[in-house]
Amino acid sequence: MSLHQVRTPTRDEVLAATSRSLPRSLYLISAVLAAIGVLVFLLGAFTGQERVWHALLSNWLFFTTVSSAGVTFVAVQRITTARWSRPVIRLLEGYVAFLPAAFILLLLIVIPGRNHIFPWTHEAPPVPEKVLWFDPTFFVVRNLVVFGLLAALSVWYIYTCIRLDVGNTTESAGSERRFHGLRDRMRRNFRDERREIHSTHSRQGKLAVWVVLAFGFGWTLMAWDLSMGLDLHFQSALYGWWVFMGGWVVALMSFTLLVMWWRRYLDVYDLIGENHFHDLGKLCFAFSAFWGYLTFGQYLVIWYGNLGEETHWMHHRLSGPWKPLTLAVVFLMFVLPFFGLLSRAAKVYLPTMALFAVCSIVGLWLHRYLEVYPSLHPEATSAPLGLWEIGVALGYLGIWGLCYAAFMDAFPRMRVTLMTSPFRDEVQVPVDAESMLPLPAHE
Numbered sequence: 001m002s003l004h005q006v007r008t009p010t011r012d013e014v015l016a017a018t019s020r021s022l023p024r025s026l027y028l029i030s031a032v033l034a035a036i037g038v039l040v041f042l043l044g045a046f047t048g049q050e051r052v053w054h055a056l057l058s059n060w061l062f063f064t065t066v067s068s069a070g071v072t073f074v075a076v077q078r079i080t081t082a083r084w085s086r087p088v089i090r091l092l093e094g095y096v097a098f099l100p101a102a103f104i105l106l107l108l109i110v111i112p113g114r115n116h117i118f119p120w121t122h123e124a125p126p127v128p129e130k131v132l133w134f135d136p137t138f139f140v141v142r143n144l145v146v147f148g149l150l151a152a153l154s155v156w157y158i159y160t161c162i163r164l165d166v167g168n169t170t171e172s173a174g175s176e177r178r179f180h181g182l183r184d185r186m187r188r189n190f191r192d193e194r195r196e197i198h199s200t201h202s203r204q205g206k207l208a209v210w211v212v213l214a215f216g217f218g219w220t221l222m223a224w225d226l227s228m229g230l231d232l233h234f235q236s237a238l239y240g241w242w243v244f245m246g247g248w249v250v251a252l253m254s255f256t257l258l259v260m261w262w263r264r265y266l267d268v269y270d271l272i273g274e275n276h277f278h279d280l281g282k283l284c285f286a287f288s289a290f291w292g293y294l295t296f297g298q299y300l301v302i303w304y305g306n307l308g309e310e311t312h313w314m315h316h317r318l319s320g321p322w323k324p325l326t327l328a329v330v331f332l333m334f335v336l337p338f339f340g341l342l343s344r345a346a347k348v349y350l351p352t353m354a355l356f357a358v359c360s361i362v363g364l365w366l367h368r369y370l371e372v373y374p375s376l377h378p379e380a381t382s383a384p385l386g387l388w389e390i391g392v393a394l395g396y397l398g399i400w401g402l403c404y405a406a407f408m409d410a411f412p413r414m415r416v417t418l419m420t421s422p423f424r425d426e427v428q429v430p431v432d433a434e435s436m437l438p439l440p441a442h443e
Contacts, residue, residue: 009271011420015169018412020266022405030401037395044388050376051384053116055392057109058372061227062365063396064102065219065247066254070095071154072215073251074161075208078201081428084279086415087271090165091262092255096158097403099151106147109226110140117376118230125232134229143225150211150218157207162186162411164200168193169416179410194423201427219244230375234313238298243371245294249287249333250364253357256280260350266413274348281347284337288360292334313375321383322374325366332363365393 044052070092077085115121120134132138166183167190190196220240228239236242259280263272302310317326337356346352369389377384418424 009419011416014271014414014416014419015412018169018414018416022409026405027402030398030405033394033398034402035395035398037392037398040388040391041395049388050116051388052392053109053113054372054376055389056105056113057117057226058368058389059393059396060102060105060109061243061371062247062368062393063098063400064106065244065368066251066364067095067098067102067400068150068154068215068219069244069247069251070255071099071158072211073248073255075157075204075211078204078208079212083418083425084276086419087268088255088259088276088280088414090161090412090414091258091408092251093158093161094404094407095251096154097407098400099154101399101403103144103148103151106144110143114140119232119376120229123232130232139225143222146218146221150214153207153211153214157204157211159186160200160204160207161415163190164196164418165412165416167196168421169412182410193417193421194426197417197421197423198427215244219247227371230372231313233309234375236298236302236310236313238294238301242291242294242298245287245291246333246364246367249284249291250361252280252284252287253337253360256284257354257357260354262413271414277348277350277353278344281341281344281353284353284357284360285341285347288334288337288341292338295330295334316374316378317370321380322370325370325383329363329367329370332359333367 041052041056043049074089074093076082077089109117114136118134118139120130121136125131125134163186166186191199223240223243224235227243228234228236256277259272259276263269299314302314305311316322336359340346340352340356346356369385373380373384
């Protein structure tokens with residue numbers, strides 16, 4: 001990824017960066033936002049406001065695709081045996097903490113919420129295949145199993161990452177006492193450092209592949225069910241890619257913002273340097289271009305095919321009250337980041353990098369809104385964007401913030417072991433975890 005020189009810090013240096021707890025004000029703000037979201041949702045649900053259910057789905061798609069994509073990017077780092085990201089990747093691993101909460105919210109969406117959201121509950125699908133596909137029981141079981149499997153694999157993979165560091169660090173005065181018992185359980189049966197590095201690396205090599213496969217397959221299926229399926233007359237082979245790659249782009253953009261904040265908050269300018277922002281900027285630029293390619297590719301195929309069951313979906317979002325929002329998404333997610341991040345200077349100058357990251361985040365939120373609302377409000381003369389949408393979005397932000405903050409306070413903020421261990425790069429040559437002898441080349 002990077003040709004920058006890497007300085008090897010001492011373990012004490014890295015552990016010092018983990019000693020400062022997050023401010024209580026952050027927890028308080030997140031809790032207040034979560035409470036606002038819950039109150040707005042309950043008010044809308046008990047007063048018969050269908051839009052509050054629609055907002056629940058669109059925001060679930062936004063926060064969950066981003067969180068899942070973040071974990072998958074961590075898995076990709078193992079598949080590629082990347083070393084450039086070791087000082088910062090733990091800040092992305094924290095995204096996994098939202099996935100259990102997302103599973104509970106998905107239960108709310110597909111069981112009590114399905115009659116308020118999905119058109120197939122009160123309108124017969126146009127073809128027999130869709131009648132079978134949208135059978136209520138099949139629909140609920142399919143989505144819960146697929147997302148449950150994806151979330152379980154993600155949690156398992158991140159567990160292997162943090163266990164390696166928890167097992168090699170001792171409790172300090174700054175350690176969060178709330179999570180003392182959890183860390184103690186993670187240290188059980190922990191062997192010597194060298195063996196744990198090799199066994200963890202080997203286990204992660206298998207798990208990472210399954211995480212990536214589950215991400216691609218799972219989100220393709222859930223994009224069809226929870227987003228594309230809102231319009232019973234529309235289908236597109238590229239739709240799943242379009243949905244989950246949007247989450248991938250914003251996972252990287254939001255990750256970049258968090259790296260900026262953590263570097264300043266922890267005062268670790270010597271551990272997180274300009275080279276990391278250059279690398280992150282290159283990734284953000286590349287995947288913004290890829291998202292633009294998928295968007296235009298899908299649009300082009302739909303348009304030149306001129307099939308009524310496909311063109312109406314795109315035409316609807318390029319007309320009426322939806323057109324300004326659609327154009328805003330294109331500019332926020334592709335035009336501005338692509339042309340803005342062409343130069344190296346824009347990537348390493350933090351204000352410009354932050355600006356384009358925020359553009360992408362806002363753009364994807366509007367993207368998710370446009371996936372859901374035009375299909376459910378086809379006759380709208382103005383875009384329904386008000387209390388219900390903003391209130392539920394704030395609630396999701398608060399829940400996500402609470403989950404992320406708890407994770408980051410519970411575990412070391414950096415990959416202490418792989419940054420400081422003298423055995424950290426031995427994993428490039430596989431060995432037997434018991435005998436520590438190199439494996440034959442064919443194995």
